[in-house]
Amino acid sequence: xxxxxxxxxxxxxxxxxxxxxxxxxxxxxxxxxxxxxxxxxxxxxxxxxxxxxxxxxxxxxxxxxxxxxxxxxxxxxxxxxxxxxxxxxxxxxxxxxxxxxxxxxxxxxxxxxxxxxxxxxxxxxxxxxxxxxxxxxxxxxxxxxxxxxxxxxxxxxxxxxxxxxxxxxxxxxxxxxxxxxxxxxxxxxxxxxxxxxxxxxxxxxxxxxxxxxxxxxxxxxxxxxxxxxxxxxxxxxxxxxxxxxxxxxxxxxxxxxxxxxxxxxxxxxxxxxxxxxxxxxxxxxxxxxxxxxxxxxxxxxxxxxxxxxxxxxxxxxxxxxxxxxxxxxxxxxxxxxxxxxxxxxxxxxxxxxxxxxxxxxxxxxxxxxxxxxxxxxxxxxxxxxxxxxxxxxxxxxx
Numbered sequence: 437x438x439x440x441x442x443x444x445x446x447x448x449x450x451x452x453x454x455x456x457x458x459x460x461x462x463x464x465x466x467x468x469x470x471x472x473x474x475x476x477x478x479x480x481x482x483x484x485x486x487x488x489x490x491x492x493x494x495x496x497x498x499x500x501x502x503x504x505x506x507x508x509x510x511x512x513x514x515x516x517x518x519x520x521x522x523x524x525x526x527x528x529x530x531x532x533x534x535x536x537x538x539x540x541x542x543x544x545x546x547x548x549x550x551x552x553x554x555x556x557x558x559x560x561x562x563x564x565x566x567x568x569x570x571x572x573x574x575x576x577x578x579x580x581x582x583x584x585x586x587x588x589x590x591x592x593x594x595x596x597x598x599x600x601x602x603x604x605x606x607x608x609x610x611x612x613x614x615x616x617x618x619x620x621x622x623x624x625x626x627x628x629x630x631x632x633x634x635x636x637x638x639x640x641x642x643x644x645x646x647x648x649x650x651x652x653x654x655x656x657x658x659x660x661x662x663x664x665x666x667x668x669x670x671x672x673x674x675x676x677x678x679x680x681x682x683x684x685x686x687x688x689x690x691x692x693x694x695x696x697x698x699x700x701x702x703x704x705x706x707x708x709x710x711x712x713x714x715x716x717x718x719x720x721x722x723x724x725x726x727x728x729x730x731x732x733x734x735x736x737x738x739x740x741x742x743x744x745x746x747x748x749x750x751x752x753x754x755x756x757x758x759x760x761x762x763x764x765x766x767x768x769x770x771x772x773x774x775x776x777x778x779x780x781x782x783x784x785x786x787x788x789x790x791x792x793x794x795x796x797x798x799x800x801x802x803x804x805x806x807x808x809x810x811x812x813x814x815x816x817x818x819x820x821x822x823x824x825x826x827x828x829x830x831x832x833x834x
Contacts, residue, residue: 515638518571519546520627520681524646524662527654527685528604535746536579537623538606539685545571545599546592563589563597570599571637576626576669576680581606613745616752617694618816620660625683626669633676634668641666641681656693660686691817694754698737702761705733706802709768713795717775717787727772730765734758753813760805767798 521544529538549569565587575582587601609623629637641664651659663684670677709730715723738758751759771794779787 517638519640519642521642522644532745535609540604543601549597565589571629572631575605576628579606579608613748613752620688623685628680634679639679639681657687709765713791717779727769734762734765
């Protein structure tokens with residue numbers, strides 16, 4: 437009897453222990469559940485959530501990073517639309533010989549992030565740009581320099597994220613000098629998301645503004661307009677199509693510098709060449725010095741202009757002017773040699789007759805040459821005045 441009671445007591449104890457170790461329906465746990473999934477199933481208090489967020493911030497991580505670093509196209513049917521506003525701060529360096537421009541921009545990028553509702557950061561507070569997703573926008577045609585000087589990310593209401601980035605970049609330009617020095621140029625800067633194609637990120641330009649007083653700070657240029665246009669480009673490496681924003685810095689050259697430094701000295705030099713016909717052919721040393729100096733002066737001015745602009749195949753207005761002046765000065769030298777020959781072969785009267793004919797021919801040809809050249813220059817200047825519609829939008833609150 438006693439043995440039967442002990443056996444029943446032992447059996448009851450084993451049954452109770454087995455029931456306590458078996459999982460219940462309120463505590464599901466399968467082999468496919470990760471610790472994060474199990475944790476998300478458990479109810480958490482507000483204090484626990486804040487403690488977890490503070491712990492993550494101490495580790496230098498976002499508690500729930502915006503969009504994270506992932507394939508954006510796989511998470512949404514449409515690409516992420518990034519609104520782009522660009523502010524031109526300064527044109528740091530303009531090198532015409534190398535055909536490059538170094539400029540500083542402030543690029544503001546704004547997009548809607550549905551995951552921002554889960555982030556514990558308050559609206560208006562700054563986020564870590566390196567810990568959260570961003571469109572990775574840079575200058576596609578940057579040359580030897582492309583540097584991000586400063587960037588900040590701010591969480592705004594309605595799930596909007598604003599990323600501001602200050603970029604200084606050296607870009608290659610393709611200038612055309614057919615109308616030099618009455619030329620106008622459009623320097624292009626292309627902004628593109630390097631890590632995402634057009635199916636993932638779409639850039640939408642909003643505004644393009646310039647720093648107040650930037651146009652006045654340029655010594656040889658007038659800043660006509662600064663524009664931003666949307667477009668697409670196909671990568672030559674991957675073959676993928678990327679969205680891009682094409683920035684156009686439209687400038688025109690100041691003519692006054694070349695008027696005083698080149699054109700006026702050329703006209704004076706040609707007057708000296710014309711005056712050589714009034715010097716008697718018998719005065720060989722004086723007349724030879726005068727005509728040789730005019731030729732050398734024209735060559736010097738030609739080298740001066742060539743050192744300031746890039747080498748190009750087309751003839752510009754300035755090239756034609758310099759070439760014409762060189763031919764006129766060379767003609768005065770050849771005419772002097774011919775007059776000296778006439779002096780020694782036919783006498784003084786023959787040499788004076790040659791000089792009288794050269795005075796008329798040189799003056800008439802030089803006047804016709806200048807009428808043609810400066811008529812063309814006047815047409816170009818008038819065309820520039822009609823086309824000079826300033827579309828600059830100055831703004832200094834960036």
